[in-house]
Amino acid sequence: MHTREEKMEAYGRFLDILDELRVKCPWDKKQTNESLRPNTIEETYELCDALMRDDKKEICKELGDVLLHVAFYAKIGSETGDFDMKDVCDRLCEKLIYRHPHVFGEVKVETAGQVSDNWEQLKLKEKDGNKSVLSGVPAALPSLIKAYRMQDKARHVGFDWQEKEQVWDKVKEEFDELQVEIADMDKDKAEAEFGDLFFSIINAARLYGINPDNALERTNQKFLRRFNYLEEHTIKVGNNLKDMTLEEMDVIWNEAKKLGL
CATH class of the missing domain: 1.10.287.1080 (MazG-like)
Structure with a gap:
């Protein structure tokens, strides 16, 4: 290098x-x-x-x-x-040194989790830092990432499930509440319950060490590959997707799955 x-x-x-x-x-x-x-x-x-x-x-x-x-x-x-580029670099250096007392100071840590917890606590203590636990989450973040970041920040102050398995009861509760609103044909309440269900699933992913944004993007890419295969195969044989039944599409879709797409 x-x-x-x-x-x-x-x-x-x-x-x-x-x-x-x-x-x-x-x-x-x-x-x-x-x-x-x-x-x-x-x-x-x-x-x-x-x-x-x-x-x-x-x-x-x-x-x-x-x-x-x-x-x-x-x-x-x-x-x-x-400000100029020197100011940007100087402030960054000062922040990195301040938030890594286990490297540049006397604090002792053994795990990455302890480093992360210390980082969040130090952010709250900074003179011009965040005034509340969640104030450091940018309002413009995409909703999925914002939910994950808020949940993770709340975790640093102890607002979390005692056992990660408990989250599945919450997921089931939110799913049941969604079904009720869908059955009642109340679109506004159903939207709210969809949000609660998504939030609980994102929370479950966090608790099990899964980044939900990465997980969803993997599925997006998988769907893209398989649907492109379906479309390309259909064009090759002179057919149109709009003229095919769902069962006919499923046959080609399953071919894509077998090919590892």
Whole structure:
């Protein structure tokens, strides 16, 4: 791998290029925090997609795109006199040192779980940190990830099941309540109960060490592969999906399953 000097040289070259683009490129010159934000979200999701596929080449590329956005926001901050890239790095270093007293201080820990618990407690103690346990969960997070993060943060202060197996009673309770509202044809209440059921299932995944977002994306990708197989097979034989029965589709779907798709 590259030496520290080579890495610093590459990083400096990157910042020099960004400075030049900000001055000479019409598109880069006009960008603001507001105009960049949607692109930042898109780039982050593209990185997540590469990570899910474990595509090393794409991960490297997408990390560069995300880094560009981080540096761009710092560049804008320097132009307004609020902060620059040095301030960003300094604050990050200070936070990392403060939240790792087991590395840079005298605190003793033995497990990753203890590190995570200490991290959350230290966040609450910081002068400009979160004022409540759940205040650090971004409002803009996708609902599934937000539910997982809220549950995990609540866990750090002891708000959790004593035994993980207890969560299944809650899942069953929420499912039963949903069935009642569906039977009553009350759409508003059914929506609320669907939410409660999803929340309890996400909680169950957390308790069993499963990331629910990753689990759902695996199923999304599996469905995509099998449905594409179904569609491609149907086109090859000159048929149209709309003209097929569900039973006929199931035969091809099961073929895809047997092929490991």
